Every structure is written in C-alpha cells, then in structure tokens.
Amino acid sequence: MTEADIKFSSRQRNVGISAHIDSGKTTLTERVLFYTGRIDGIHEVRGRDGTGAKMDSMDLEREKGITIQSAATFCDWAAVPPEKVGTELDGAGPNRGREKFNVNIIDTPGHVDFTIEVERALRVLDGAVLVLCAVSGVQSQTITVDRQMRRYDVPRISFINKMDRQGANPWKVIDQIRHKLRKPAAAVQIPIGQYDGFCGVVDLIRMKATYYEGEKGIVVRETEVPSELLEEAETKRAELIEQLAEVDEAISDSFLLEQEITTPEIVAAIRRCTINNSFSPVFMGSAIKNTGIQALLDGIVAYLPDPSEVPAQALDISLPTNAPPVPLVPAADANLVGLAFKLEEGKFGQLTYMRIYQGTLKKGGYIFNARTGKKMKVPRLVRMHSADMEEVDSVGSGEICAMFGVDCSSGDTFTDGQTTFSMTSMFVPEPVVSLAVLPVGKETPQFSKGLNRFTKEDPTFRVHVDKESKETIISGMGELHLEIYVERLKREYGVECKTGKPRVAFRETITQPAKFEYTHKKQTGGSGQYGKVKGFIEPMEFDAELGSDVAFESRIMAGTIPAAYIPSVEKGFREALKKGSLTGSVVTGVRYVLEDGAFHAVDSSELAFITTALNSFREAYVKAGPVVLEPIMSVEVVAPTEFQGNVIGNLNQRRGTIHDTETRDEEFTAVVDVSLNDMFGYSAALRGMTQGKGEFSMEYKEHVAVNMGKQKEMMEEYQKELQAKRDAKK
Secondary structure (H helix, E strand, C coil), X not given: CCHHHHHHHHCEEEEEEEECCCCCHHHHHHHHHHHCCCCCCCCCCCCCCCCCCCCCCCHHHHHHXXXXXXEEEEEEEEECCHHHCCCCCCCCCCCCCCEEEEEEEEXXXXXXXXXXXXXXXXXXXXXXXXXXXXXCECCHHHHHHHHHHHHXXXXXXXXEECCCCCCCCHHHHHHHHXXXXXXXXXXXXXXXXXXXXXXXXXXXXXXXXXXXXXXXXXXXXXXCCCHHHHHHHXXXXXXXXXXXXXXXXHHHHHHHCCCCCCHHHHHHHHHHHHHCCCCEEEEECECCCCECHXXXXXXXXXXXXXXXXXXXXEEECCCCCCCCCEECCCCCXXXXXXXXXXXXXXXXXXXXXXXXXXXXXXXXXXXXXXXXXXXXXXXXXXXXXXXXXXXXXXXXXXCEEEEECCCCCCCCEEECCCCCEECCCCCCCCCCEEEEEEECCCXXXXXXXXXHHHHHHCCCCEEEECCXXXXXXXXXXXXXXXXXXXXXXXXXXXXXXXXXXXXXXXXXXXXXXXXXXXXXXXXXXXXXXXEEEEEEEEECCCECCCCECEEEEECCCCCCCCHHHHHHHHHHHHHHHCCCCCCCCEECCEEEEEEEEECCXXXXXXXXXXXXXXXXXXXXXXXXXCEEXXXXXXXEEEEEHHHHHHHHHHHHHCCCEEEEEEEEXXXXXXXXXXXXXXXXXXXXXXXXXXXXCCEEEXXXXXXXXXXXXXXXXXXXXXXXXXHHHHHHHC
C-alpha cells in the first residue's frame, strides 16, 4: 500500500446501525445526516409532516413506521483523528483540531423477518453501532444482531438511546451488555440530567462536559465537569480503566504498577480493544431530543476501524477447495475485487450495491463476474443517499457504491479479470413460513416478473409451484415478511393477490441409521431400466464447512457402479429429500452413504439410477425412526404489568415455555419459546388482551420433534390429502 492509500483508507469508515425494533436506529441516522450536512431538516419516522425519515424511502416503510430494506448513505464528518485525541494537538472547544472523514452508513431493519438485510450489511461493513433502549436494554433482537456481528467479526460501539425517557437506566443496560451479550463494555460518558432534564454528557476520557443547545441541538457547548457530577465522573472513569485493564495488556501493566494512565493511552487502548472485538465503548444520548449524536460521530471515527484495519480475505478458485484464504490489500492500484451484497430494482433497471475490497472501480470500465465468468461494462456508477443517488466516475478501495445495468445475483464477486479471487458468501437462514398466492382475475406476466425480482433481491424469499396443487407458494421468515411482499406486488406491479392460510415449514428427519439394498428392474420391450444400490443412511448434524446438514458419500470401490452414474445416485437421493413420507415435508439431517451396487451394460442409465436411489432412500427411511420437526420461535412480549396474568396465561395455552420474565416500573417482559404453528393470530390476540398496549417480537430458534400424538394427527391428515388428490384425478 502506498502512503496515499494509507491516508485515503484512514479517512474512511464503513458503519452499520443495528438494533432491536423501535430502539431508534432510523431516528439516529436521520440526526447523523442532519449534523453532517447531508439533509437540511429533520423528519421523524412516523412523520406528521407527511415526509417521513430520509432513510425510510419506501411508502410502506413510512406508513408502518418500520425499516424494511437496509438503506445506504454517506456523509462527511470533521473529527479529531484518533491519534490526536487528548494530545496537545487536540485543541480547546468543540471544534478542536478536526479533520474531514468520510463515513458510509447502512441503516438496517430491526424486525427479524428482514434479518437478511442485517446479514448482508454486516457482511460488508467494517464496524457497527449497536443501539439499545435506555429503558428496555438488551432485547431479543439485540441478541440476534449481536450473534450476526460475531458471525462476521464486526467491531461495535454501543449507543444507549432514549436517555430522556422515564425509567432510563444506562448502568443496568451496560450490565446487560456484559452479562447477556457476554461483551466487556464500559461507559465513556455519563449523563447530565435525568429523564426530561437530560441535556448533555460528561466525556469521561477528556473529563469535559458537553451540552447540546439551540435549535435541534446544533450548538455544542463544552465546559468543565459540574461539581455535583465530578465524583460520579471520577468513579466511572476509574471503572472504564479497570474494564480496559482486563482486556488490554498495556493498560493492565500500568494499572497493576499503579502508574498514571494518560488520555491518549486510554483512547489508544479503547481503539485497539474495539477493533480486535474484545471491548465495546458505550455512548449515551437521545436521538429524538437531538442530544449526544455529535459525540457518537466522534466515537465512530475514534474507535471504529478504517478499511485497512479489517483483514479482508478471498478464496482463490484456481486452487483446491481446502487451500487457505488469500488476504486482500485495500490499495487503489491493486487488482479489482468487489462484492455485490444487495440488489434492488430501480426505475433505471437493476441497482447493484457493491463493496470494493481492493483496486478501483471505474465508470465505463470492464468487470468480470467470478461465478459466471461473464465480462460486462459498468455503464453508470453512483453513490447512494437512501433513494437518491450521486453520479461518480470511480470508486476506490474500502468504499461502498452502486452500479446500474450489471446483471448478477446477490453475493457475486466482481474482478477486473486479472485474478481468480472470489469472496465468501453471506449466511442465509432457511424460510419458516409459506403462503399460497393467487392473482385476483387473470394472471398477468407482472405477477411472475414481480416474484422473480423479489427472489433475486432477497435470498430468504423463495417461490415454487406445488407439483400437485399447481399453486404458487411463497416462503419467507415470517407473516410480516410475506405480507410486505404481497403488498409490494399490488403497489409496484398492480397485481392484487388472494392468499391462503400461512403454513409452517415443518421438516422431517431420521433418528437412527438404517441399511438399504435396492434393485430397480423394468422391462417394457427394447432397452429396460436396471440399477442396484447398497449402503446406509444415518442422522447428521449441521456441518459448518459444508454449510448443510445433508450429505452424500460414495464409498464405491472397483467400479461396481460406473463413476458416470454416481452423480445420478446423488440426484435421486436429493430428489427424495424434497418430500418425506410422513407429512410430505422436506427431509433434513441425513447422510446417504453408498457402499456397493451393480449395473447392466445395456439397461442401466442415469434415469435408472436416479429412480433406484430415490426408492432406496424411501425404503430405508421408514426403518430409520423418522420424526416430524416443527420450528420453535423465541418470542419476547412487552406489555403493561396489569395484563401480566392474561398474557402469561395465553402463552401457556399456546404451549409456550417461559425462559425469563422481568418486571420494571409499569411494564413487564417475558421471553418464551413457542411453536410457530401456535403463534398465528397472536398479534390480534395480544392487542385484544392488553388494550392495544402490548408488543411482541419473534425470531426463529430451532426445529424440534413434535410429540407423537401430534405427529400421528399430521400423518393422518397428509394421507387424507393424498387420497383426496387421487380421487380428484379419477
């Protein structure tokens, strides 16, 4: 990397804003854009002025007051560089020694139904801001976001929002970060004033008080720490140093030797520990009251990494699959490597969001899709500001941009053709709910066009046509997820749809190994069909390396089945997995091991071995202790304390297992595991029993076996359905 690359990279930050529903992510992003000069006025998420927040660009987002799609933007912020904070180069007052930094921001949804939006944002970001509510603290979706951040090893700073609310308790929230999220954390600020009187923060590192005054908190006034807060500030500063001493060697040595620890040493330690993911500094503020946002921006620059500090790796597809990953260099003159992490249909065609990991992407230049090998030209290159865009001629390493007119899929890698690198793809969870959809009136091409576009944009949204009923089935992460896509079909494509009853994505699996030996013979004049297979099936756990809990293994020796027919055996096995014999659900958690077999020189064919494998699996399946699995959801309910008895009673009726309850002031929280099948209609039921004051969030936890009574019922129902279809055919 050249000196120019290092300087350019050090002035870049790629940041995501993530949190539980209604923690104030979009409101916070709106303030960030206002203070950095990207927008002229502040609009609220549920805007009464009819405008809505800038980052909620879809009409549906503005109507429902939720974020559905992650939105990207960029801004400039003048901050004190990390290496100068607390030194003599850090001047007095709020404008002290500041330099310009470029910050790319992605505002992500809080609803678990849109979890893929968070996954793909975190896959390409270098750091994140975890927003927590000062009253509710760590909630169910906070734990999910934490898990996603850990999956991609994303450093984070924490921001405790809503400090102006009654019952705000930042110290309880910090304790929850340490214990519930198991993340070492400490406050770098303490609040000035409580609840409605919250008006600023004390910076524990520089020991200065900062007040946010004037219209929309635009005037930042810095003073000495008020005398009544001095003792608390010194105690909390000592706690910060103590927490750092536990995770940072340099601070630990000074702490044990009882040496004075300087401000630059604290800043350097927080930055080191945040980047290596062993610590999270905690900021405080109130986005709605325009307080503490500028200090958070300073914290993003000071403590989150620049692109050169986050080791990016790619796989060299010219090497064997077990070869180690290749490190990428964020240099402008290196060979281009970029990842298309999100697709969107815009008015000018497909918009492809891309993170550049090394090299430079130029408008009019040629790029190659590493997956397909296709060469294509970049006709238009833009930087996004929510739904608005800004034309650019080139984009450098470490930046996020969008391209028009480039055909690809989400997760594709692009290069300049000089390398054989490919980025690893993101984690995509399996859908848990299905719904039959049928256009009202005559089916038009718009129906297929809309569904094709949605599946390309969102890997968690699946579409298939049921072979027997000929119905179009859409599958996704929850009722809300599918409801949004049905509504989008109506608004964006003019297709009104009728929907069937939501169906749970049950699965089937086996509980014990079973052997098979199956011969397929068919003689109908001319060449017939012949195939023989022998082996066993066994239960299988999820394999992280394969990314699956289903595997095919061939142990054929000495060519008892020709190598050309082995893929056909695997194809037959995978075909059999599509429908289990108990309820017609997908079969998971199975390994098929082929040990022996036979073939016929004339009668054997690919089709014969597909049929042989399919039937051999079905024969072994009934002997392997098959069971039906149902999705269990982790549900968090928040409601006024007066309704606690009714809410808990209703959850018990739904066969829920209560894991945790917490009562604070006038509301309580219950965390419960409930079968998804028992959660349909819960939204209306909760509103009814809490006078509209209750809220709940729900996320997929795991699939577990249903009880034998229910399994028997489901099997009988499935047999009746099959019989009805057979009768209909007659």
